[in-house]
Amino acid sequence: MKNPEAQQEVSVSQGFRVMFYMMKPSETSFQTLEEVPDYVKKATPFFISLMLLELVVSWIRKGKPPGRLDDALTSVSAGVLSRLPGLFFRSVELTSYIYIWENYRLFNLPWDSPWTWYLTFLGVDFGYYWFHRMAHEVNIMWAGHQTHHSSEDYNLSTALRQSVLQNYTSWIFYSPLALFIPPSVYAVHLQFNLLYQLWIHTEVINYLGPLELILNTPSHHRVHHGTFEAENEKVVYGLTHPINTFEPIKVQFHHLFYIWTTFWATPGFFNKFSVIFKGPGWGPGKPRLGLSEEIPEVTGKEVPFSSPASQLLKIYTVVQFALMLAFYEETFADAAALSPVTLLLRVWFIIMTLTSIGFLLDQRPQAAIMETLRCLLFLILYRFGHLKPLVPSLSSAFEIVFSICIAFWGVRSMKQLTSGPWK
Numbered sequence: 498m499k500n501p502e503a504q505q506e507v508s509v510s511q512g513f514r515v516m517f518y519m520m521k522p523s524e525t526s527f528q529t530l531e532e533v534p535d536y537v538k539k540a541t542p543f544f545i546s547l548m549l550l551e552l553v554v555s556w557i558r559k560g561k562p563p564g565r566l567d568d569a570l571t572s573v574s575a576g577v578l579s580r581l582p583g584l585f586f587r588s589v590e591l592t593s594y595i596y597i598w599e600n601y602r603l604f605n606l607p608w609d610s611p612w613t614w615y616l617t618f619l620g621v622d623f624g625y626y627w628f629h630r631m632a633h634e635v636n637i638m639w640a641g642h643q644t645h646h647s648s649e650d651y652n653l654s655t656a657l658r659q660s661v662l663q664n665y666t667s668w669i670f671y672s673p674l675a676l677f678i679p680p681s682v683y684a685v686h687l688q689f690n691l692l693y694q695l696w697i698h699t700e701v702i703n704y705l706g707p708l709e710l711i712l713n714t715p716s717h718h719r720v721h722h723g724t725f726e727a728e729n730e731k732v733v734y735g736l737t738h739p740i741n742t743f744e745p746i747k748v749q750f751h752h753l754f755y756i757w758t759t760f761w762a763t764p765g766f767f768n769k770f771s772v773i774f775k776g777p778g779w780g781p782g783k784p785r786l787g788l789s790e791e792i793p794e795v796t797g798k799e800v801p802f803s804s805p806a807s808q809l810l811k812i813y814t815v816v817q818f819a820l821m822l823a824f825y826e827e828t829f830a831d832a833a834a835l836s837p838v839t840l841l842l843r844v845w846f847i848i849m850t851l852t853s854i855g856f857l858l859d860q861r862p863q864a865a866i867m868e869t870l871r872c873l874l875f876l877i878l879y880r881f882g883h884l885k886p887l888v889p890s891l892s893s894a895f896e897i898v899f900s901i902c903i904a905f906w907g908v909r910s911m912k913q914l915t916s917g918p919w920k
């Protein structure tokens with residue numbers, strides 16, 4: 498998927514159907530990896546349309562939006578972070594697969610046979626099943642997957658709350674397929690498998706009748722994100738030990754740090770080994786997956802963590818987020834043409850924006866300083882041409898607005914430095 502010229506087009510109908518795996522082998526079989534479309538990218542506008550539809554349906558049915566702004570922003574932040582490494586390298590899931598295919602393949606199934614297509618569909622689904630199951634049962638894998646489960650709402654934005662780390666273990670489960678299935682067929686199904694999982698993150702679809710027996714549905718997946726029982730009562734979503742933060746780096750890595758400290762605090766070699774490879778609830782003397790009586794009881798009265806920020810500040814974060822998204826989109830579109838320095842600086846700007854928004858939503862004491870520095874970074878990148886003006890005619894207006902931001906947050910930082918905690 499490196500050479501954009503070779504990539505096949507995706508029609509409007511395909512862009513919509515791909516989110517439900519409603520694709521035919523004849524339209525999605527490719528001889529080379531270069532021809533495989535970036536379906537995930539092409540489906541983005543359709544996914545955004547579904548999000549708007551969810552918003553409307555939720556307003557009509559319940560009189561409220563399907564989630565909260567702070568939680569949704571954090572989910573999209575995680576989605577953005579998880580895709581950043583893709584600016585520099587091909588995903589581990591693909592790189593490892595190609596390596597195994599090129600060096601160790603046993604036989605070569607025909608890329609244009611519908612049988613290969615269906616077999617890959619089942620193979621990727623099977624690989625994902627075991628990956629996902631292990632992601633819940635093996636602590637070091639949970640360190641990645643917990644990000645996805647940390648949302649305390651359940652809506653389409655939750656689907657975007659993806660882990661940066663997950664890729665580094667999931668590839669293992671797909672690698673047996675590389676012994677006989679061409680990478681171009683695998684690359685198609687890997688994307689379809691991911692895209693299928695978007696639409697099931699919603700509360701606006703109830704039961705799907707007989708489909709519940711064979712498919713992963715919104716109802717099944719709601720239960721997976723919350724209380725582990727048939728869906729008789731309202732599901733309480735999120736982690737058993739909530740992290741209570743909107744800071745994206747913490748959302749991604751806090752469990753890895755937790756494993757690190759537990760690893761050193763646990764005596765004995767075999768115990769240390771178990772900290773990494775047994776369940777997240779394991780401890781010395783306990784069964785592999787921990788003790789069920791240690792799981793905090795869900796009362797149904799749990800209050801999700803909410804940002805104490807004012808409405809005005811929340812609107813400010815949304816505007817800054819939207820602006821960052823525009824630069825993010827442009828960076829992905831232009832990545833091949835950008836110098837490594839520009840690329841790195843832009844990634845730095847994106848990460849800093851997400852972190853600063855998290856700090857503002859959490860109302861951390863360092864938030865004002867962080868935001869001052871971020872606005873300053875923006876202005877410098879803009880001045881030196883590392884960020885292209887989105888609307889060239891408004892270029893100086895942009896600079897003025899950001900200078901005002903620097904002044905505003907600068908004064909706040911000063912006040913904070915002198916008066917202590919956030920006011």
Ligand SMILES: [Zn+2]
Nearest residue numbers: 629633642721
């Ligand atoms: Zn899961």
Ligand SMILES: [Zn+2]
Nearest residue numbers: 645698718722
């Ligand atoms: Zn999910």
